[in-house]
Amino acid sequence: MSAPPSPRWCRVLLRVLLPRADREALLGDLEEELLTAVLPRLGLRRARRWYSGEIARSLPALLGLRLRRSFAHAPAAAAAGLLAFAAGAALAQALRGYVLSQVPMRDGGPPSLAFVVGQVAGGLVLGLVAALAAGRARRRPGPPAGGGFS
Amino acid sequence: MGDDRLGEFEQIVLLAVLRLGDGAYGLSVRREILSRTGREVAIGAVYATLDRLEDKGHLRSRLGAASPERGGRAKRCFTLTAQGQRALAQAQRDLAAMAAGLDLKWRPA
Numbered sequence: 161m162s163a164p165p166s167p168r169w170c171r172v173l174l175r176v177l178l179p180r181a182d183r184e185a186l187l188g189d190l191e192e193e194l195l196t197a198v199l200p201r202l203g204l205r206r207a208r209r210w211y212s213g214e215i216a217r218s219l220p221a222l223l224g225l226r227l228r229r230s231f232a233h234a235p236a237a238a239a240a241g242l243l244a245f246a247a248g249a250a251l252a253q254a255l256r257g258y259v260l261s262q263v264p265m266r267d268g269g270p271p272s273l274a275f276v277v278g279q280v281a282g283g284l285v286l287g288l289v290a291a292l293a294a295g296r297a298r299r300r301p302g303p304p305a306g307g308g309f310s
Numbered sequence: 311m312g313d314d315r316l317g318e319f320e321q322i323v324l325l326a327v328l329r330l331g332d333g334a335y336g337l338s339v340r341r342e343i344l345s346r347t348g349r350e351v352a353i354g355a356v357y358a359t360l361d362r363l364e365d366k367g368h369l370r371s372r373l374g375a376a377s378p379e380r381g382g383r384a385k386r387c388f389t390l391t392a393q394g395q396r397a398l399a400q401a402q403r404d405l406a407a408m409a410a411g412l413d414l415k416w417r418p419a
Contacts, residue, residue: 181373181386182357182361182386184383184384185335185336185357185373185383185384185385185386186336186353186354186357187381187383188376188380188381188383188384188385189335189336189337189340189353189380189385190353191379191380191381191383192337192377192379192380193337193353195379196379214352214353215354217352217354217355218352218353218354218355218357219354220354221352221354221355221357221358221359222354222357222358224358225354225357225358225361225362228362232365
């Protein structure tokens with residue numbers, strides 16, 4: 161007997177909130193409870209409702225977990241974002257210098273507003289990506305106690 | 311590491327892990343809490359607490375074996391660390407010290 165597929169919104173939500181290793185452990189627990197306790201007692205339709213309800217009840221705690229991890233990695237994320245911003249700005253400046261050097265009779269002058277705004281926006285996007293990546297990162301659980309199915 | 315003080319639910323979770331020994335993972339911890347206290351807690355709350363306790367250094371986790379009834383997914387098993395045992399013992403001592411000499415059979419009128 162296999163468990164009914166979990167609702168799509170539950171899977172999407174867990175994917176957003178938890179790294180893969182945690183998500184798999186949590187989904188495994190839910191599926192074990194569903195198969196061994198809930199499905200025989202409630203039947204298919206109510207079992208699916210139970211599953212959605214369980215995820216909904218877990219939402220505040222999982223959101224808290226996600227935020228706590230993000231804040232725990234905030235200094236690393238900020239440093240990564242700053243570095244990415246500086247590297248992007250230097251690269252953009254070098255590229256601009258090169259392009260202008262290829263245009264005859266055109267001196268550099270100050271960069272345009274659009275150029276500066278583009279640099280800042282690019283840095284912010286890179287910083288955000290770094291912060292999200294750092295928030296999802298976590299230490300790995302120890303190695304498995306035994307392989308395969310028990 | 312760092313903050314060794316434990317909240318009430320953290321103590322309950324640590325005691326459940328201690329009782330379950332090698333068989334402590336999210337679902338078994340939740341079942342243990344339900345069977346002993348009657349509290350039906352969300353699995354997400356159990357996981358968030360286990361994760362926080364591991365961050366504090368009170369628990370250690372490892373991946374357990376996968377099984378067919380889990381859809382082939384591995385369990386994340388937890389064990390208490392020496393630091394966790396000390397923190398739990400301290401919390402229990404604090405509670406006993408605060409309760410000593412009080413009449414806890416009080417009932418609302």
